[in-house]
Amino acid sequence: MSKIITRFAPSPTGYLHIGGIRTALINHLIVEKNKTEFPDSKFFLRIEDTDKKRSKDEYFQSIVKSLKWLNIQWDGNIYKQSENINKHIEIANELLRIKGAYKCICTTEELEERRKKNLLKGLSLKKLCNNCEGDPNIQKLEKDFCIRIKIEKSNFTEIDDKIQGKIKISNDELDNFILLRKDGTPTYMLSVVVDDYLMGITHIIRGDDHLNNAFRQFHLYKNLGWIVPKFAHIPLMFGDDGKKLSKRHGSIEVLDFKNKGYLSEAIVNYLAKFGSSNDKDEVLQKKQIIYNFNFNSIVKSPSRFDYNKLNFINSLYLNEINDEDLLRELKENFNLKIKNNLVDLILKLINLYKKRSHNIEELNKNIKSFINFEIAEYKKVSSENEKKILNQFFIYINNENDWSKDKIEKNLKEFVNQNNIKFSHLAEPLRMILTGSKKGPSLSEIMIILEKKETISKINKFLI
Known part of the structure; x- marks a missing residue:
């Protein structure tokens, strides 16, 4: 073991999702645990803001506020991908120089036509640019080209993922993806690898929707002669219907949970346990979470986000x-x-x-x-039978001097038995008058809090 350097790298193109904050939390927990032995371990925050059309400051602020609310602290300053574009371009040109990439003049239309022809032949080939790499005239061009990575056509690529295990795919499954577009702008695939290298990232921990990217990015590291970081791909969150978690399942944006009054400690506790084979205790302190956390505790398969379980954990914290x-x-x-x-x-x-x-x-x-609650409004919609029962109860309880919990419960029970009615026939309208809801705490608890004077007053307001 040695120091671990990780990063959380969201794009400010939308509000931070609960799945995204789970990724940040796992990065944070892994680093915090490693710091006990290797204090120079780091967790960085990088904002991937190269999509200028969709990136907004309000989304950036959402990311920062969400992390701060959950006390997920990053080390050092916030990195911004857009500030490194010149370096990304420099590396693309370096790859050309060392023959780890090549110039391509294929148009989108040409590539699509080749794809269709291959499908008609029953072929599903990923590498559609077949001629540019070996054409010396194209490789001498000074403009009007994009830069693509070189990947061996034969052989395999294998990744030993910290969560998914060893995965091996044929290089035939990988395309010669673009590194630098014809307009000179770098692609995500290039920028993310260059930034990770410059930041000294040792472990890339992210959602398993990026697993396919890992095989492609592996070849960028290889072609540049850089050490390939460790990969750990976390299973995605699913809703209770087994589909990818989305707004139709309920709140998914982190600050929505804050605005609804969920507690940061409860969110952290739930997310740390989510999809984990460890930690059977419902409530854990942050130190316990860090101590118990490791890659082996994360299950490989997707787990379902359980709002009921989160509500249960949050209610435990709320009561504290x-x-x-x-x-x-x-x-x-x-x-x-x-x-x-x-x-x-x-x-x-x-x-x-x-x-x-x-x-x-x-x-x-x-x-x-x-x-x-407006008692007069309820009076307009209440039934004659409810009014009759409450009038009888008013007479029954009005002269009672013992307002203890036991005596109140005894009076409620005796009244119901004497009048040969169901308890709900008294409880629902009475609770509605006293609390504004037909369901809730026991009547005896409510009547103790209100005391006799206010209880009688509320019933009387309903009757007059």
């Missing part, structure tokens, strides 16, 4: 936050506006509802529903 801190968060970031005389009540409600909320947004909705 004290009520005052949650109140501050609700006021500052979730637009909860309350009068000073309601602070004590709200703190009690936070304590009650946080046990039943998956995230802070859900907690906020429950509390707002409780304090803003």
Whole structure:
């Protein structure tokens, strides 16, 4: 073992996806673990911003904010791929000089025509430019050409992936891909390899949708005489339907989770365990996650993103936050506006509802529903039978002086039995009046928080 240098290299062409942040997290965890033995290990952030038409600053800010929110800290300054374009061009020309690449004048139309003819013959050939490499006149051109890599037509390419294992493919499966376009601009395939080399990257850890690129990039390293870094390709995230995770499955952008009130520690915990054969404990501290993490714990096959599991983990973390801190968060970031005389009540409600909320947004909705519910509106749509039952309960409970939890529960049970009704016939309309929802905490918990005076007052407002 020795120092490990990795990078997370997103493009600022969209908001950062939960799958992308998982890749960043795995890079971060691998480096943090290695730093205990090799302190000069590094995790870099590189922004691949060469697509100027689609790149936007708001997407760049999304990447940075997402990483900071999850406390995924990178080393040094942020690298930007666009700042290295001249170096990319220089390397393409160096490949020409050392015969690791060649000039090509094939048009897109010509290549497509060859592809179609090959298919008619039952051939699926990847290398469609067959003549330019051996034509001395083309190789002497000074303009109007692109630069393609040279790859042996026979032989095999083998990669020993840290997650996928040893994979071997025939070179016939690889095309002589373009390094420098006819307009003189470098392609992604060239730029990413040059940047990784210049940054001293030892381990390329990324999604397995880039696995095919690894075989192509291998030949760039080989032709340049550079050491090939270690590859580790992470299986993609799937939705509950077994298809690639997308917006139709729910929130997938990292900051959406933040805005919904998920906690950064819960996201990190879930993602570190996602697709892993280790860590059976539901909640782990960051130090434990780093200590336990290794490539061997990542399963090869795709895993399904489980919102229910994330909600469960998030609720565990949510319950660890004290009520005052949650109140501050609700006021500052979730637009909860309350009068000073309601602070004590709200703190009690936070304590009650946080046990039943998956995230802070859900907690906020429950509390707002409780304090803003209009009893008069419910009265308009309630049935005569509900009004009758609540009127009887009002009479039954009004003179009760013992407002303890046990006594309240006993009174509720006795009332239901004496009137020969189902418990839900009382509980649903009563809970609606008291909380603004037919489902939620037990009636005894609610009535204890409201105390007798407010409970009776709410029922009376409904009846008058």
